[in-house]
Amino acid sequence: MALGRLSVALLSALIAFGALAKTQEVGLAELFPDERQARTMVVINKVLERFHYRDFALSDAFAGEVINNYFTDLDSGRLFFLERDVERFQRSAARLDSDLAKGKIDTAFDIFRVYRMRVDSRVDYALSLLQQPFDFERDERYLFKRDEADWAANEAELNDIWRKRVKNDYLLLKLADKSDEAIREQLRERYTGITRRIHQFTADDVYQAFVNAYTRTLEPHTSYMSPSTSENFDISMRLSLEGIGAVLRAENEYTVIQRTIPGGPARQSGQIQTGDRIVGVGQGLEGEMVDVVGWRLQDVVDKIRGPKGSVVRLQTLPKSETVGGRMREVSLVRNEIKLEDQAAQRFIIESPENATALRIGVIEVPAFYRDFRAESSGQRDFRSTTRDVRALIKELKADEIDGLIIDLRGNGGGSLTEALELTGLFIEEGPVVQVKDSFGKIEVEVDPDPAIFYTGPLAVLVDRNSASASEIFAGAIQDYGRGIIIGEPTFGKGTVQTLIDLDRYVPGDDTQLGRLRLTMAEFFRISGASTQLKGVEPDINFELGLQGIEHGERSLDNALPWGRIRPAEFEVKAELDLAALKRRSAQRIVNDDGFRMLLEQARVLSEIEAQDQVSLSERERRAESNRRDQVLKERKAAFLRARGIEPVDEDADHVDEEALEKQQEVIDRILTREAARILADMIVLQDAGERPRAAMSD
Template sequence: MILNLFRFLLIPLAALTTAAALATPQPVPLAQLFPAAGQTKSAIVINKVLERYHYRKVNLDEIFAAQVFEKYLEALDPGRAFFQVHDIDRFNTGARRLADDLRQGNLAIAFDVFRVYRMRVDERVALALKLLQERFDFSRPQTYVFEPETKQWCTSSAELDALWRKRVMNDFLTLRLADKPDAEIRERLQKRYEGLARRIHQFNGDDVFQTFMNAYTQAIEPHTSFMSPDTSENFDISMKLSLEGIGAVLRGDNEYTIVQSTVPGGPARESGQIHTGDQVVGVAQGLDGAMEDVVGWRLEDVVDKIRGPKGSVVRLQLLSKTPGTTSRAREVTLVRNQIKLEDQAAKSSVIEQRVNDVTRKIGVLEIPTFYRDFDAENAGTRDFRSTTRDVRRLLADLTAQGVEGILIDLRGNGGGSLAEATSLTGLFIDTGPVVQVKDAFGKIEVEADTDAGVAYAGPLAVLVDRDSASASEIFAAAIQDYGRGLIIGEPTFGKGTVQTLIDINRFVPGEHNDLGRLRLTMAQFFRIDGGSTQLNGVTPDIRFPSASYLNQHGERSLDNALPWTRIKPATYRASILTNVEQLARQSAARIATDIGFNMLTERSKMLRDLDAQKEVSLRETDRRAEDQQREQRFKAERDRYLHTRGITPVDEDAEAVNEEALEAQRQAIARIEVEEAARVLLDEVLLRPAPVVPAPVVVPAPAVATQ
């Protein structure tokens, strides 16, 4: 029963962040920002459900309550740009009772803090608008520290004023670097700051309650969250829309909306112009609608602007953290569409390599997601689409073409159906366990392949990266544990937990008002060797050099993520991979002189440096020089590689771009790792001992009787 529920919950929740239906909110009087009776009931139930059912046992004591309160302050004021020390001191008086208050559903402190927060936002916005009327001197050497090593609350209004002066200057300079005229910059920033105050004034009691309860859940574990009745309704709408929209998973980060990932087959990924880490700074409707600045907006409001009916046009203005791009905002036009199953389907190709004047072939299977057409299956359709069925067919085609090994490309595959991860593993092993699932009560269930026989028994490798997650990690881990194939690339994302949705009303008999829902982490995945896929992900047998420059990424970058741990191994029979060290040495020797990998490694270094940056210069000449240096540094490496492949580099920032040439450029870069992984697999094929051919048996002729 538990595993049946988990199969559904592994479907990516991209729809949750790409679809929402929000009515235009109105300003809410301060007098209405007090706890409601329904919220008190919900708080009591949420506390009990978390204590009983969450995978990580919750002890609601004073230490934990202090962490909840810190998370709440961080949710409201992550940059410590509104509250001052005297505010925090006053809040702490009430926060000391928070553990007892939460048990009783007393939410007074949460609403008290928010009311003060709203007043502080008004004060800061008024200052920002006043500063906009001044002329800034961008010739002086000064810096803006946007993420201090130790965050401290300002001790005075003067100190906070100085912080905001630099903040406004940085906002202004960022737009000037994007070649905006000063008059337009002032108008745009005025709308941005006024919009910030307007949206905070539109927070109602449910919004405050949801923000506080999510601070509570986030203090436990990052994938547990509370959904208010409105948010729950939007979630239901999004699931019915079947990922209709642009196909992008978004998250809030301070005042920016960040692209966390793109969905295979969706308009965002198909455009090739939207990448993980991009900041959405503007949204416009249609081909000629006005661009709205969305910096500082709530995630839900940005999503509301991006969402729209199938076939309609939305334009996004993006700032990129991708190395080699300028700090200028770029505009991307997308046609909203429904993401179809065939757009996410597995694809095959063949890589040919010459070895000693002999052409050798490696088959490549690109699997963007673990999909299964549940609607068709439930309707009784016998030939419903699924990853396993498509891969089985593709394997037969590749085998018929004479490939000597199969490389499965799971880069960027964020997961999908657990059933498919299990059955896909079954194509490469005979029978046996694939993954173990441990629930909050310590019960362990094993998901196993029970279908005897294999679809492919030859040499196998799996290519993964930092964005391979969930079901991808389950498949890769099983292949590694069985010794069935090589894992190549970067350490994976590390998402090894399972969530379920719980209606709060289930625990309040007779309650007619909707109290919302809780998305609860109630189980964890474990490999068949006993180790978890949580946090550490899957470590490749052969690591690419880009992995050496990874900062905290994926699950490892999230606060309060569940730790890596292990349980008793399952019973299974594994093979031992030989020659791994030799294969790694041969690969490293090739990569050391490979122009393509030099480019990818340089890009990883630059991403690491960007992630580590905590401050920026407010001197315009310095900022422009830094921007140009970074751009030139990457493009020089990229162009050098493309020239060796006979490809003329395309400037993505140009006014008119040849889209076909740009796509060819992207594909060439995407093939660098695939081609090296194929070379590694071919090395493994060549190192295998030749099969022993039995000597012919001479059978003596039967004696011939003579007459």
């Protein structure tokens, strides 16, 4: 039920596209460490101490944090362990650092065996509760965010937590209009499934889970893959990526959409959003909807993947609903995510608000892609972000645009080479980003092409999901003063990882030790500031009311801190006068129905994020869900009708996908249109004589 971060630790890259599900039960007598795992632990210690970007040394304090993180990974909802279990093993943390240095990991297996017994006990109790009636008129509340709650002091206290938990699970399905018999059967399957999946954990799974709690204590992007997981990873990388095009993560008992991939069925549907929780998966148009609450993440992904062209149905709890809110069913056709589906696209926004009508070109760049396979095979016309953007700029110049926006919203990064080359389209030769490795050596990555392709007015649109290579590009444009950065503070992913085969450190030995995904460097802007943690702060920040919601690198435990090194040598192109642009934009936004809709959505999401408990009264829950749903629907409908679009009924049995896609496009362009107005303002001010207007060049 609350498998928590345990699933995340099993490998972020692999879980995005699937793994092989286990079906055989593992006996308790098999859950003990072996010599290979002990040897691997010693090698991992040495690799971390020598190569990890953060200074690292085993200590009592570090070992204590490892124990705490392991408990959290196994039981983030604090639904299984008792206080005495935690205290017992915390007392052993004083010797854990010396044990780990020697490769002794018995404590990890001792904790897991207790965990498995506690799961069995809790599931038995949950099943017994399903034999009883529930009173939904009673005024009581359930604390569903339990990651900071105290561990239950005794069985009686844990029983009460589970009584409310099961009652809440029942109420959630009741609100979805399921019958009593169907609800009890679904919950029986859910709870017994918890036991079944925990009983399938092998010694390698236990070891991998512990090592990832260990590496996460050091830094969130370093992780371990056991030999079996490494093999599955290689298999998945050789297969075509046929699925829904979404990266998933585990959050308590739910599988959550972390982001959708450009060109994938999930994003193209317009019905799957970042933060939505997957609660069920069905095969085909009529297949049984299988409840996946509490499943291990890789098992959920395995259900979602399938042959290209086949249908998968997802039952989701939208991010705009609390735990226990209204669910939605979405049908998606699985497809292979191709490079061309992630390609940059262009369009033009007319900006008539200014004294002179201006044409602003927009290029959406969903990823920094490069067809390395085609390049290595000698193809001269291989696809890349920079080549595509260059061609699109040429087309926009032929359409006589007055300014250009590069839209990097939702762009999670990709090829560093592309970030360098794309920056080079807008600057003359010079540095783009600095990379500092674990030994303190700093390399300056430069624009590989001394020519400049576009010299006209430029803006870069970013959001909280613009990460890594996006932050390198936006940071360089901002540091040079080459363009104006608009949007939200970016993700803050400023570290560099590499995959290390641990077998190389035991030459002459055929034993397979697995791999370590290791953080070994950090990106710094040419101004000397890191993109890590803080990301890139826009010149003009759209205040969308989401500042109180933790997101990005800032939301991760043990993230590397923000830092600064010496600036590189570069010449600032221009100092932008932002005061007038900010004032004009703020005046427009106050009266913009699109921004009012986005602010209302943000207010509801912030309200939900701040909530840590829900009512177990059916009447109160229905009223709360209906209130939020009505507010959001009314705001969206008012905005769309103001744009001459009739809103799509997303709860209808048959949703008009084409109309829904058009509707979503209009919503997605609310921020783009304001960015175009801001850039148009800048051009008008420049033409008024405050600064010479830049020209476009070939």
